[in-house]
Amino acid sequence: MNIAVIGTGYVGLVTGVCLSELGHRVICIDQNPDKISILRDGISPIYEPGLEPLMIDNMDAGRLDFTTSMEEGLSSAEIIYITVGTPPREDGSADLSHISQVADEIAAHLQKEAVIVIKSTVPVGTNEYVKNRIEGMLANPVRIRMVSNPEFLREGSAVQDTFHGDRIIIGTEDEESASIMEKLYSHLQIPVYTTDIRSSEMIKYASNAFLATKISFMNEISNVCEKLGADVESVAIGMGLDKRIGNQFLKAGIGYGGSCFPKDTKALMQIAGNVHYDFKLLKSVIEVNADQQTILIGKALERFGTVRGKRIALLGLAFKPNTDDMREAPSIAIARHLINLGAEVIGYDPVANGHAEHVLPVQVRYAETLQEALWQADVGFILTEWAEICALDLHQVSLWMREAVLFDGRNCFSLGQAAAAGVEYHSIGRKSVAKERLFV
Numbered sequence: 227m228n229i230a231v232i233g234t235g236y237v238g239l240v241t242g243v244c245l246s247e248l249g250h251r252v253i254c255i256d257q258n259p260d261k262i263s264i265l266r267d268g269i270s271p272i273y274e275p276g277l278e279p280l281m282i283d284n285m286d287a288g289r290l291d292f293t294t295s296m297e298e299g300l301s302s303a304e305i306i307y308i309t310v311g312t313p314p315r316e317d318g319s320a321d322l323s324h325i326s327q328v329a330d331e332i333a334a335h336l337q338k339e340a341v342i343v344i345k346s347t348v349p350v351g352t353n354e355y356v357k358n359r360i361e362g363m364l365a366n367p368v369r370i371r372m373v374s375n376p377e378f379l380r381e382g383s384a385v386q387d388t389f390h391g392d393r394i395i396i397g398t399e400d401e402e403s404a405s406i407m408e409k410l411y412s413h414l415q416i417p418v419y420t421t422d423i424r425s426s427e428m429i430k431y432a433s434n435a436f437l438a439t440k441i442s443f444m445n446e447i448s449n450v451c452e453k454l455g456a457d458v459e460s461v462a463i464g465m466g467l468d469k470r471i472g473n474q475f476l477k478a479g480i481g482y483g484g485s486c487f488p489k490d491t492k493a494l495m496q497i498a499g500n501v502h503y504d505f506k507l508l509k510s511v512i513e514v515n516a517d518q519q520t521i522l523i524g525k526a527l528e529r530f531g532t533v534r535g536k537r538i539a540l541l542g543l544a545f546k547p548n549t550d551d552m553r554e555a556p557s558i559a560i561a562r563h564l565i566n567l568g569a570e571v572i573g574y575d576p577v578a579n580g581h582a583e584h585v586l587p588v589q590v591r592y593a594e595t596l597q598e599a600l601w602q603a604d605v606g607f608i609l610t611e612w613a614e615i616c617a618l619d620l621h622q623v624s625l626w627m628r629e630a631v632l633f634d635g636r637n638c639f640s641l642g643q644a645a646a647a648g649v650e651y652h653s654i655g656r657k658s659v660a661k662e663r664l665f666v
């Protein structure tokens with residue numbers, strides 16, 4: 227089929243590339259000319275494992291193209307995906323200005339009947355709003371069909387998730403659109419669940435809010451574990467053996483970050499508030515997460531009294547491993563806090579240093595390697611569980627650092643590893659390790 231994808235961010239680019247890999251002819255449209263020019267040169271503007279080679283293969287096969295022109299992009303499209311951003315506004319509600327702008331452009335340039343698929347995460351009722359907006363402004367009187375098809379990919383494993391996701395959700399009001407979409411995805415061995423549009427829009431927010439709840443719940447459990455001398459890693463394993471609970475998303479840490487959970491939980495609060503519903507549980511999930519993001523600083527202050535003048539290495543800056551995305555990364559709040567407290571901060575991330583420079587305080591310096599970051603540091607904060615960080619030889623670390631005190635926000639190491647290496651090690655929901663012994 228001929229497909230146009232509007233927006234070439236994490237979702238749009240991955241969607242466009244994967245659909246072309248399935249044999250469809252895809253043109254990706256973005257208003258950012260720099261992005262389109264990079265893409266045309268066969269370079270992915272985002273770090274996403276496996277994406278760039280797949281993109282190049284499909285460009286070479288003549289199935290994938292990029293443009294800034296809506297007119298060109300929409301000229302032969304049978305299916306139009308909307309994948310532009312829906313960032314948070316000041317009050318937490320979703321900013322739909324990019325969606326509205328795209329609706330206007332579709333109305334101006336659409337020349338023949340098309341299925342319009344909203345993949346962006348949008349508040350309940352947005353598909354209806356977009357349909358009315360386009361129909362109200364159509365330059366040519368053609369039929370449009372709306373489909374809500376929320377995206378569930380995770381950054382860092384986006385290509386894998388697209389080809390092997392748990393489910394595809396299709397929200398539509400007519401059977402023909404449902405069968406067009408089912409046919410489109412028929413090469414993927416992924417269960418398809420078709421429902422009405424409003425429920426489909428809600429499934430996306432409910433799913434993210436539920437996963438965020440799991441994380442905040444485990445973070446609170448970890449805080450209680452610390453006070454009682456229990457080990458949150460063991461607790462999570464024991465809980466996860468119950469199939470009703472499941473063993474995923476039980477990892478305690480320094481809170482969830484990224485472009486989705488923080489934004490979508492706040493948006494769902496607003497969506498509920500708009501219909502006069504006070505979503506108390508979700509409010510707590512958000513509050514717990516805000517506190518958890520800076521929990522390592524509390525631990526450091528408890529240990530040292532002050533961090534003024536201490537040289538602190540932040541290991542991992544992106545919000546999770548295998549991505550360069552810094553949106554709502556816990557490292558942002560942590561770096562700001564440490565700088566305000568008078569610490570000297572040096573950051574290291576295998577791929578996100580460049581992006582971090584734009585969002586972390588200017589006082590933060592950057593290292594090219596883990597060794598450079600840890601060299602003569604008083605304290606190390608582990609913020610992202612990159613494989614390279616979890617593979618560190620702690621004995622070696624103790625030789626590089628001045629004081630060899632680690633605060634691990636991702637529980638990358640076992641307590642035995644830390645004790646054997648002779649580092650002082652404080653992690654999440656577990657006993658601390660003194661240089662010679664374990665202590666509570």
Ligand SMILES: NC(=O)c1ccc[n+]([C@@H]2O[C@H](COP(=O)([O-])OP(=O)(O)OC[C@H]3O[C@@H](n4cnc5c(N)ncnc54)[C@H](O)[C@@H]3O)[C@@H](O)[C@H]2O)c1
Nearest residue numbers: 233234235236237256257258310311312324327346347377
């Ligand atoms: N990032 C994720 O992992 C993820 C996963 C699932 C769902 N989502 C949702 O998908 C949507 C997109 O997220 P993202 O992370 O890909 O966003 P992004 O910010 O990375 O990309 C959005 C792209 O849209 C382009 N754009 C904006 N307005 C445009 C216009 N009028 N015409 C053409 N292009 C335009 C921007 O230039 C940008 O390249 C959001 O609603 C998000 O919540 C994101």
Ligand SMILES: O=c1ccn([C@@H]2O[C@H](COP(=O)(O)OP(=O)(O)O[C@H]3O[C@H](CO)[C@@H](O)[C@H](O)[C@H]3O)[C@@H](O)[C@H]2O)c(=O)[nH]1
Nearest residue numbers: 377378379380381475476477479481482483484486545546
């Ligand atoms: O047990 C866990 C799992 C995750 N996290 C944190 O939660 C955040 C989000 O992680 P993850 O869900 O893996 O990454 P995202 O790319 O943000 O993906 C989420 O957000 C996307 C955008 O909506 C959805 O499409 C995905 O299904 C959903 O998992 C990260 O900061 C993780 O460190 C934890 O703290 N503990």
